[in-house]
Amino acid sequence: MVKLNWKNKETKNISGSESHQILEDFLEVETFYLPSIYEDDISNDSWKNMLISGDNRLVLSQLMKDYNGKVKLIYIDPPFATGGDFHYKIFIGENKEKYNAMAYTDIWREGLESYLNFMHERLILMRDLLSNDGSIYVHLDWHVSHYIKIIMDEIFGSENFRNEIIWAYPAASAQTRKFYIRSFDSILYYTKSDKYTFNDDPNIYMEFSDRVKFALKKDDKGTFYYRGGSHDGKKLSQKVYVNQEGIFPRDVWTDIPYIRANTLEYQGFSTQKPERLLKRIILASSNENDLIADFFCGSGTAIAVAEKIKRRWIGSDISPHSIHMTQKRLLDLSNSNDLIKWKEKYGRNARPFKILKIGEKGRSGQIPHDFIIKNKKDLKSQTSFESPSFNIELIKKENSVKIKLNQYINPNFTILTKNIKKSLAKWQDWIDYWAIDFNYNGKIFNNMWVSYRTPKKRELSLVVSFNYDKSGDYQILVKVIDVLGIETIQNYELKIT
């Protein structure tokens, strides 16, 4: 067997999960149970989908405890070792003013070896999480797909290699005349064994190529046919009917465009992948209610698709911004495209889910470096920034309460650049998201009511009313997340008699 070797290659974990050390526990921090949207959707199933904030090395080790051999499909779109930084857009206020902020860095200062070690140890853990009939898709490009393929052969067995899918995106930009323009990603598809799920579902079919479309004709009933050619080894001159509007997928996918800013699914995340790509993968390699995972979830594409086609899911990302973006994407799911009738909206809400945290990485954001005036740029650590505060008006009337967000003050305003300050003209412009737990249990923040902005929907509600069923002493927790991702929580007491 051919193996790839590199300096400091970690080999001791290759053989099995017993050596995976559980380093830290998950901390359940938030749940989403919005009575207004989940009223008729309380399932008996105690399972809750999970979005986990933290380094996926820790996430994978911890999941091993309960999910060893239980995940049906893993899709990952990790950093590609490009040597660059990747951005997401921060939108401010109602005018959709936008600025770039760093989402994640893909610079490997200790060289390719460190990248290969990073992937190698995570892929081993992922193999152990996969069920025996499970599949894994690893999304890469020319930078490292050739190395990772040899590593995948070693971890999953070359006999379990199924495809190298070429996703060729038509919108590649032409920045060079010195070599051919690079315009595809490679997705390595392996299974855990030779018994695996692969669904011949018409919803994964590729569109006919323009050449075939040109040759196809429709009869009076709208059914496609072509004439001539051969069918089952016989030459035909009669009409040959084709009973679907597409063909069984090849391994070169040319029918899925890259995300554009004018689409409904656009999240302003520079490496966001199209929902159509994930739709094909998830429909082909899993069934309803199967458990799907994406451990580098970014803007949450795989998670949103898994949710829409009724899979259970686990998503994780090391960046709090990604978790926040995915959370909002899920809350706004009903306004996204329906995956089957693409031109229509999905129209339903995501099922309740929870947010967990592991390791050091908190949920509070950091002020992007480019947003800070020159002489204050050395204020790198989060602790050098002052905490924001907000003001709430709380009006009690019998068994109901009205809560109004009145003011938000971020004392770091003075260190921001002129442009950013101009965009943050009113206090409301600071607010990206705010949520209320009307009955805080002292442990987990339950988002019972939320208002938030998305790239397309910029208005925010600043007032909400809530009715209590029972008398008692309640703790109300109000959380505000500003456009920089900085989270502030304030606590209020309320007595209902």
Ligand SMILES: C[S@@+](CC[C@H](N)C(=O)[O-])C[C@H]1O[C@@H](n2cnc3c(N)ncnc32)[C@H](O)[C@@H]1O
């Ligand atoms: C290419 S992006 C994923 C994009 C995603 N497929 C989408 O459609 O939006 C890679 C993501 O991996 C995350 N990431 C990088 N290192 C990580 C780690 N050690 N643990 C968890 N996430 C990580 C980054 O924060 C980034 O969001």
